[in-house]
């Protein structure tokens with residue numbers, strides 16, 4: 001299993017979306033009290049970034065037209081998007097965050 005280091009856990013403030021480039025992709029890192037989500041920074045509707053979306057514990061709503069996604073699965077929870085977003089697995093080892101490369 002390959003992985004890429006993306007930063008220390010404290011580099012990602014809780015309940016703030018952070019845009020990064022890793023594994024050759026534009027990715028959002030979103031940390032909650034329980035875990036960190038890592039996913040593609042592109043809405044599947046008209047490809048605007050998701051970093052400025054509205055977040056709750058496990059969803060993001062794109063501010064451009066209102067599509068909503070489950071951050072665990074990438075599934076669409078609200079139109080107008082019809083395709084899921086790519087979710088990247090991550091792991092935290094001794095305070096360091098890694099994205100798992102498929």
Ligand code: FES
Pocket residue numbers: 043044045046047048062063064065066067080081
């Ligand atoms: S670009 Fe995100 S809902 Fe349209």
